[in-house]
Amino acid sequence: MKVIAIINQKGGVGKTTTAINLGAQFAREGKRTLAIDLDPQANLTVVLSGGQFEFDTTITHVFDSAKKYPITEAIIPAMAAEQAIPNLSLCPTDIRLSRVIEQSLTKVHRERILLKQLDTIKDDFDVVLLDCPPNLSLTSVNAMMAADLFLIPVDGGSFSLNGLADLLDALEEVKETEDVNFAVFRNEYAKTNKLINNFLDEQLNELDGKVLSTSVRRTEAIGQASVSAEPLLTYKPGSTALNDYKSLAKELIARVNV
Template identity: 50%
Template sequence: MTAKIIALLNQKGGVGKTTTAINLSDTLAKQGFRVLGIDLDPQGNFSKVVSGGEVRFEKNVLQLFQKDNNVDISQLITLSPHSDDFFYIPTDIRLSRVIESGLTLSFRELRLSKHLNSVKADFDFIILDCPPNLSLTTTNAIVAADLFLMPVNSGVFALDGLEDLLDALQEVSQGQELHYYVFRNEVAAVNKKINNAIDEDLLEIASQRVLRTTIRRSEDIGQASFMYLPLSQYKNGSVAINDYRALVKEITSLL
């Protein structure tokens, strides 16, 4: 086998990249897929949840971006306490300084991709949680990934910046065919009018690239992360779990 690499991407913060990365990874692992989740955001929120509440990590993705560090990526992988098939490489705030010093590295955009080549055979899916900007770790994720998933939330400014993001993606990928999909996160059932307006605009910007699956707004989803748990572990009967299952189903049908 060789892993499919999926990046959660959007230069806007707070749209659901990390939450989706956590629950998508967890859902895949619970279905028996071997999953490696990698935290590329110095905020480290993905790491905190998948580790069950740790905040500082010695085995750290930052080692992949350090000058003169020849670490073997397999040495950085840890098993999540939440699932037998869910592994991760965490990070913390110290990554931000490493990114800045790494801007002078040669072939800097290729680092992650090269490292992943040596572990791709060990996993079915590699999930990359990106920071809310287009910094060095995001460009590394763009080079490495086979599929891009872009959550948009349901606020008034939901789609601002989406066109820029698609442009940036095009630029970094240098003309290669791109497999990107936009999906709606935090969809509230109450306001049909707003939902329809966002759907229409989204179709205009991303046409064929909008997933059928949407993730509902659910108190359980937020609460779970707050308790450093994936949703399935926090509340096994939560209806929102179905949304992540639907997401898995749709994504696997696309690959």
């Protein structure tokens, strides 16, 4: 089982969209995939549950008391158009996550709660995707401890790289290595944005070998699918944007050997 954390402390760069559509793609390729929502805003939860808001057990319960609520209790089949998506499971979140995490500050090994829980299901899944919140909180540190690879979306907004150096510093610190396994890709890519693309290329040049060759193009159907609470794969099976996720999945499979 390989754990991929989709991380960037900036909001709106496409973390959740990537978790949804990459998850659907991995599942389609027969990988037993689990998507875990670590953002109390619960966008991933809503989409992959087919629009639900209430759950008996969420990742919040697990962080609150893993003894009482092991992660297996919080895993449900992912749904689209009232049908289970084969090979795709969801661990939902809820709005209380941030508060519960703060209260766990007194727990010993509090940054390893997720890591330990994932260890209990390592034979049940091939790949786990962690949809991280837009901050470097204790939730994100749990994701960092658990991840084999960090997938970092950057968008066309020229300021999105400002935080990248900070993020890489945090990853190095948590992982206690300068050789962090991360991969950056461009999201919401638009060929016509020459100025922004040149700027991004220049910045990303320094990350030799860490930039994926796949860019996910800006596509209206991607946003529309999220609004109607579905992965693109079921919302618009003929969409050309699916090719981007297919090639993203392929590159990642090669990098982490899923």
